[in-house]
Amino acid sequence: MTILELSDVCYTYDKGTPEANEALSHIDLKIEKGSMTGLIGHTGCGKSTLLRMLNGLLRPDSGKILLDGKDIWENPKEISKVRFRVGLVMQYPEYQLFDETVRADIAYGPKNMKLDEQEIARRVEAAASFAGLTPDLLDKSPFELSGGQKRRAAIAGVMAMQPEILVLDEPAAGLDPKGREDIFAGLERYRRESGATVIVVSHSMEDMARYCERLIVMNDGAIYMEGTQAQVFGEPEKLMQIGLGVPEVTRLVAKLREGGMPLSPDIYTVEAAKAALLPLLGGERA
Ligand SMILES: Nc1ncnc2c1ncn2[C@@H]1O[C@H](COP(=O)(O)OP(=O)(O)OP(=O)(O)O)[C@@H](O)[C@H]1O
Ligand SMILES: [Mg+2]
Structure with missing residues (x-):
């Protein structure tokens, strides 16, 4: 079943100026409910722009984004509701930690959702566990954590909102192999146990092969290839044409x-x- 669909989505930065830059060009895409989909492509091909469309941070110039079959921009005043349903973890999210304790940081999103204290506490603990943070870290200051732990705390903060779709922009960037493995294994466990749909950007074909059953390859603002691992990795020449590989x-x-x-x-x-x-x-x- 399709949970998220993009239909002929176009987006240009700095429209109407000499710097106008078409970042997304006629994107058609369907994301299967409960799947883990990997998004790959060169620097500047439009991955982060595409992710920012999915939770309504950016609005398409033309085309539609359908969540459960409904246009997310049908009522622009309600767009903040979409941000609870589609959780976005940006690149290097650890720079956005700011609260006194890790627990308070992870609780920030659920608090915004006006959930009661008990439910917030329950969600914080569950999210910390999925993200691979041990309970003793919850009462520390985020600034006492290691780089990898901070990253996990930031991911837990979005997981705690229990979005139906969890979208992550290079969640393992800059981490060592063990750190990458921990993040991806946690995401996979989260997907399996919560039933959420996960969309993840990575530059590592190895991570993609290990965890993502479906792959989307972007090039120059457009969808270049899409399908199962076998469909995408089965065409190594096509990948090499845009400087990627198996x-x-x-x-x-x-x-x-x-x-x-x-x-x-x-x-x-x-x-x-x-x-x-x-x-x-x-x-x-x-
Ligand atoms: N805020 C912005 N203003 C103007 N142009 C932008 C802005 N953000 C991105 N762009 C441009 O849009 C295009 C797509 O950028 P985007 O960040 O989506 O690519 P990306 O695939 O995420 O790249 P990377 O792998 O480096 O993160 C690029 O040409 C980029 O320079
Ligand atoms: Mg990017």
Whole structure:
């Protein structure tokens, strides 16, 4: 079932000036309810602009954004309600922490929603757990946290609003492999247990392959490719034309296949490669 649909959405920054810059050009897109969708593309191709459309921070010049089949701009006075339903975690959100304690920071969104104290407390704890923050961190000042912990606190703040759609702009940027893994694994658990739909921007094909069943590739303000992992990674030449590529492990498996190993072309993660290779290697040894 489609939860979010973009229909012929266009957007130009600085309209009517010499600096006018068409950032989104005739975008058509459907997002499946409960899915985790990855958005990839080069710097400046329009990913962040697209994300800002989804929760009504930016309004399309033309075209429509339908949430559950309803145009989110039908009644502009109600657009703030859309921001509760579609939660956006911006790039480097840790710079937006400001409260005295981590707990108060995470509670900020739910408080704005005018929920009662008990419900707020419950949501803060659940969100902290999904984001991978241990309870002892909740009463610290955000400024005592490590970089990765601050990032998780900011993500928890949006999760605590329990948006139906959680949208994240490069949530793992600048983190080490363990930090990236923690963030993505937490998102996946959140999606599974809450039933929310997740849309995530990443520059890492490895993260995309590991966690996102559907992929959207943007180029120059337009949708360039879209589909399942197999559909997108199955066309490596097309990805290379815009300077992107398939995951490293997929290239390695392709080389082994050329060398005669009977390996499937749709291997995109280290885990899948390991599962396919171990029996072959064991067989050789025997
Ligand atoms: N506030 C703004 N005013 C004017 N132009 C902007 C603004 N924000 C973005 N742009 C331009 O719109 C285009 C799309 O930018 P956007 O930030 O959406 O790309 P992106 O894919 O998120 O890039 P990155 O990977 O670097 O984050 C770029 O040409 C950018 O320079
Ligand atoms: Mg961006």
